[in-house]
Amino acid sequence: MTRSRTLAFVGLLAGCFFAALPVARATTVERVVSPGGIEAWLVHDKTVPMIAVEYAFRGGSSQDPADKPGLAHLLTTLLDEGAGDLKSAAFQQKLEDKAIKMSWASDRDDFRGSLRTLSDRKDAAFDLLRLALTSPRFDADAIERMRTQLAAQLRRESVDPNQIASNAWWAAAFPGHPYGRPPKGTLESLAKLNVDDLRTYVAHVFARDNLKVAVVGDIDAAAVGQMLDRVFGALPAKAQLVAVPKATLHGVGDINVIDLDVPQATVSFGGVGLPRKHPDFVTAYVVNHILGGGSFTSRLYQEVREKRGLAYGVSTFLYPMDEAALVMGWTATRSDKTKEAIDIIQKEAKRFAADGPTAEELAQAKDYLVGSYALRFDSSSKIAQQLVQIQLDDLGIDYINHRNAQIEAVTLDDAKRVARTLFEGGYLTTVVGRPKGMSTGQRG
Numbered sequence: 001m002t003r004s005r006t007l008a009f010v011g012l013l014a015g016c017f018f019a020a021l022p023v024a025r026a027t028t029v030e031r032v033v034s035p036g037g038i039e040a041w042l043v044h045d046k047t048v049p050m051i052a053v054e055y056a057f058r059g060g061s062s063q064d065p066a067d068k069p070g071l072a073h074l075l076t077t078l079l080d081e082g083a084g085d086l087k088s089a090a091f092q093q094k095l096e097d098k099a100i101k102m103s104w105a106s107d108r109d110d111f112r113g114s115l116r117t118l119s120d121r122k123d124a125a126f127d128l129l130r131l132a133l134t135s136p137r138f139d140a141d142a143i144e145r146m147r148t149q150l151a152a153q154l155r156r157e158s159v160d161p162n163q164i165a166s167n168a169w170w171a172a173a174f175p176g177h178p179y180g181r182p183p184k185g186t187l188e189s190l191a192k193l194n195v196d197d198l199r200t201y202v203a204h205v206f207a208r209d210n211l212k213v214a215v216v217g218d219i220d221a222a223a224v225g226q227m228l229d230r231v232f233g234a235l236p237a238k239a240q241l242v243a244v245p246k247a248t249l250h251g252v253g254d255i256n257v258i259d260l261d262v263p264q265a266t267v268s269f270g271g272v273g274l275p276r277k278h279p280d281f282v283t284a285y286v287v288n289h290i291l292g293g294g295s296f297t298s299r300l301y302q303e304v305r306e307k308r309g310l311a312y313g314v315s316t317f318l319y320p321m322d323e324a325a326l327v328m329g330w331t332a333t334r335s336d337k338t339k340e341a342i343d344i345i346q347k348e349a350k351r352f353a354a355d356g357p358t359a360e361e362l363a364q365a366k367d368y369l370v371g372s373y374a375l376r377f378d379s380s381s382k383i384a385q386q387l388v389q390i391q392l393d394d395l396g397i398d399y400i401n402h403r404n405a406q407i408e409a410v411t412l413d414d415a416k417r418v419a420r421t422l423f424e425g426g427y428l429t430t431v432v433g434r435p436k437g438m439s440t441g442q443r444g
Contacts, residue, residue: 027043057239133231
């Protein structure tokens, strides 16, 4: 993004922060269905003359060809590099002239996009978004320019302990499965990607039945309905997704060490979690917060950092995907303390599984999780992102309004039961560095 576009959006987002606060307190989400049958969720807020649009297509990097990982990631860099009759420079100039922001991102299950525009420039913004999604140019010079940039990024990440640990963990966890492939690809796969691959991905994944949309800001339901048909109406009716099989986590209990000459060791670990629609998921979310959910009060933080000074930070999180559910974690520590840190993490998880949380820990966790929920809605962009995720998770349009009640309803008996289910199974662990006294093939 150019400096002028960046400065323009600093002002927009600052105003949007304050505009979103009332919405966070009493969010009214309206279901809008366009004349063409495309659905979106809308939060109509006229406080600031701005519109945020978030959308997602199911698919993500799991739809990359098996021998060409990184396709979806490359695509995220190319959709604003020319569309329709507009080559890259002309397309970018129109975005800058109107202070319009577009961006795209992909993960293993979804391909996501966002649009930010002032409400009096929405017509131009919607037209450019329509072109980007339905008529991307994929000019040879743009593909090579983005390929070169991504290759440079991959080279930097090839010596980054965090990225090495992540890629190695996923490859060991899901061998032969789309989830095991690196979403950003490799230098070899990036070199093989071509315009036909890009056009095939768009034709198969960008479809109306595969689409979730959220709109927040200064636009009413009638205008949203018109926008949906205008932007997305020309997409195919049905996606042609490659079936992704259920994924089974491999290597639980293993510790894999990757040698890298760095002063400390990076540790990634993960075990089996719960699907997002599982009736115990909310309880699992609460108990994970107590064990290692990233707060300064978590058990792992206290045991690993505060009591022993073994790491600057340690955290765990739930990661439910379409075809697998995980509980994952991360830390980094001195090479001569790595084994001790891992042992403490494993022992504390097993102790937590056996005994569960205390009543005081549960009360504190619930207070924090209820009180902090509004922070997810402190901008129009965040509200729209949350609404898209809720649609992808199929939680219902009123989820925001009863989510905190679900947290409050977790009992101590529930928490102890789910802690046992969630944390007694152990972890697959990947270590990058030169940890003293550790080698690949160890069992945790």
